[in-house]
Amino acid sequence: MTINSSYIWLLLLLVLLKHGILETEASHSRNLEALQPAAASPSQIYRTSYHFQPPKNWMNDPNGPMVYKGLYHLFYQYNPLGADWGNIVWAHSTSTDLINWNPHKPAIFPSQEGDINGCWSGSTTIFPGGKPAILYTGINPSNQQVQNLAVPKNLSDPYLIEWDKSPYNPLMTPTPENKINSSSFRDPTTAWLGPDGRWRVIIGNKLNRRGKALLYRSKDFVRWTKAKHPLHSVKGTGMWECPDFYPVTSNPIGLDTSTVGALGIKHVLKVSLDDTKHDQYAIGTYDHVKDVFDPDAVAAEKFSGLRYDYGKFYASKTFYDSLKKRRILWGWINESLSREDYIAQGWSGVQGIPRLLWLDKSGKQLMQWPIKEIETLRENKVGYPPRPLKGGSILEVQGVKAAQADVDVSFELSELKRADAFDPSWTDPQLLCSQKGASIKGGIGPFGLKLLASKDMQEYTAVFFRIFKGQYKYVVLMCSDQSRSSLNVKPDKTTYGVFLDVDPLHEQLSLRSLIDHSIVESFGAKGKACITSRVYPTKALDNEAHLYVFNNGLANVTISNLSAWSMKKAHID
Numbered sequence: 319m320t321i322n323s324s325y326i327w328l329l330l331l332l333v334l335l336k337h338g339i340l341e342t343e344a345s346h347s348r349n350l351e352a353l354q355p356a357a358a359s360p361s362q363i364y365r366t367s368y369h370f371q372p373p374k375n376w377m378n379d380p381n382g383p384m385v386y387k388g389l390y391h392l393f394y395q396y397n398p399l400g401a402d403w404g405n406i407v408w409a410h411s412t413s414t415d416l417i418n419w420n421p422h423k424p425a426i427f428p429s430q431e432g433d434i435n436g437c438w439s440g441s442t443t444i445f446p447g448g449k450p451a452i453l454y455t456g457i458n459p460s461n462q463q464v465q466n467l468a469v470p471k472n473l474s475d476p477y478l479i480e481w482d483k484s485p486y487n488p489l490m491t492p493t494p495e496n497k498i499n500s501s502s503f504r505d506p507t508t509a510w511l512g513p514d515g516r517w518r519v520i521i522g523n524k525l526n527r528r529g530k531a532l533l534y535r536s537k538d539f540v541r542w543t544k545a546k547h548p549l550h551s552v553k554g555t556g557m558w559e560c561p562d563f564y565p566v567t568s569n570p571i572g573l574d575t576s577t578v579g580a581l582g583i584k585h586v587l588k589v590s591l592d593d594t595k596h597d598q599y600a601i602g603t604y605d606h607v608k609d610v611f612d613p614d615a616v617a618a619e620k621f622s623g624l625r626y627d628y629g630k631f632y633a634s635k636t637f638y639d640s641l642k643k644r645r646i647l648w649g650w651i652n653e654s655l656s657r658e659d660y661i662a663q664g665w666s667g668v669q670g671i672p673r674l675l676w677l678d679k680s681g682k683q684l685m686q687w688p689i690k691e692i693e694t695l696r697e698n699k700v701g702y703p704p705r706p707l708k709g710g711s712i713l714e715v716q717g718v719k720a721a722q723a724d725v726d727v728s729f730e731l732s733e734l735k736r737a738d739a740f741d742p743s744w745t746d747p748q749l750l751c752s753q754k755g756a757s758i759k760g761g762i763g764p765f766g767l768k769l770l771a772s773k774d775m776q777e778y779t780a781v782f783f784r785i786f787k788g789q790y791k792y793v794v795l796m797c798s799d800q801s802r803s804s805l806n807v808k809p810d811k812t813t814y815g816v817f818l819d820v821d822p823l824h825e826q827l828s829l830r831s832l833i834d835h836s837i838v839e840s841f842g843a844k845g846k847a848c849i850t851s852r853v854y855p856t857k858a859l860d861n862e863a864h865l866y867v868f869n870n871g872l873a874n875v876t877i878s879n880l881s882a883w884s885m886k887k888a889h890i891d
């Protein structure tokens with residue numbers, strides 16, 4: 319079947335399903351044929367080489383990541399019909415290493431009354447014994463959000479190509495009695511099994527402006543009862559999309575989602591704030607008897623503003639990788655192009671590199687680091703011995719493909735006395751970064767990397783640090799400044815920033831950036847803070863891209879380590 323005829327089939331299918339003309343069970347195999355992944359379109363300048371993205375069309379949230387029979391599965395929100403959001407199905411790919419991926423037919427697509435207008439986000443749960451199940455949000459004929467269950471048709475198939483939807487769907491519905499707003503009831507988490515033998519799941523919700531994680535319990539995974547109290551809620555935060563709830567310790571060895579009560583465990587509640595498009599999390603204690611989550615922080619009604627990423631990173635989801643005993647985070651990185659431009663390029667959205675996630679030893683924040691497997695793509699290492707980088711100087715890192723690279727640099731600071739004073743009214747790091755961009759000289763810093771830079775420096779993305787002297791300690795600011803990233807005036811070039819909890823007197827300041835044509839994913843201080851940027855250079859493309867280390871401050875800094883690698887292209891069809 320040619321691509322065009324596939325699309326005609328798919329359109330026809332969606333129309334017929336919408337009007338209830340096709341019987342869903344009978345049409346199952348034909349549906350799948352029509353929803354085959356599309357073939358690749360001609361190569362385009364902003365496509366990435368080792369970040370996950372489908373050959374064409376729109377992609378948003380990662381859904382239900384899991385490992386089954388030794389294979390990693392990634393499902394994701396996908397529009398088979400175009401590069402804009404709509405007609406949402408669960409597209410599906412599998413991998414043996416989380417880096418190279420094979421596409422399959424969409425796993426879940428509209429076929430029942432409970433999802434006829436869309437198959438929105440959700441999660442997988444692995445039952446004791448290893449059988450997976452998917453809970454996802456369906457959009458019903460009245461455009462209400464309801465929760466549905468699907469299970470694999472054939473458990474001996476490691477690819478889990480076919481999924482059966484429960485005849486009892488929808489399992490959770492908004493009703494006047496339960497006072498759930500039918501347009502704010504979505505994105506079930508991975509369920510966890512309590513010591514009382516009952517499953518728990520949370521679902522994103524809002525009532526007026528209060529964001530909520532509604533809690534449901536079930537003995538059989540089919541009949542779910544809403545608990546009297548949400549697991550947690552915070553007033554004034556708006557809709558909580560894609561909640562995630564899981565245990566962590568300060569050991570990078572991860573824990574299964576159902577682990578409760580063991581020594582040293584903290585729980586993380588992450589919510590994707592629809593209002594700001596930020597993934598915010600709180601660390602706290604889960605009382606599994608009362609079924610409530612009590613965040614440790616006191617600020618902002620106990621949501622203290624911690625984010626996985628201070629750039630672009632949304633609707634993320636973690637899963638427990640039982641193969642390698644670790645918790646892994648996936649997140650969606652949207653375009654910064656105008657809608658008309660991403661529709662014109664025929665695709666939109668990439669997934670961030672999967673990140674290992676654990677609790678910092680302070681217990682106050684999470685740590686994140688690109689999974690080890692990404693290092694298999696490294697080639698042609700360039701290394702520099704320690705060397706000073708004088709204030710006002712710049713050094714080109716030569717010998718790497720600067721548009722497709724992994725660079726890791728550490729700095730030592732010996733002249734802290736030149737630090738500018740920190741004004742306590744500077745409470746917004748993003749604003750501070752936009753006021754003090756890469757070209758504004760400071761006492762210590764800006765120093766860091768200029769990435770995807772054109773030779774004439776008309777274009778570059780700068781990821782850097784500045785150190786200030788606060789009343790009691792030094793304040794470290796990490797910024798990603800996109801203001802000069804492209805001569806094209808249309809993309810969003812917001813500068814991002816975060817305060818880093820490091821002591822520059824006693825610790826080296828490290829920065830690792832994964833550069834992939836239109837993405838810069840940066841990890842400060844070995845993973846204490848991450849900033850992801852989408853950028854669209856017009857000159858600094860492919861072989862015309864350059865990579866520099868710079869110091870635009872007055873004080874000298876020392877480069878104590880600098881390693882950079884060109885990255886091979888991953889196999890992602």
Ligand code: DQQ
Pocket residue numbers: 378379395406438439440455504505559560590633
């Ligand atoms: N995307 C899905 C929703 C979710 C939102 C729809 C978050 O289920 O709330 O594509 O990006």
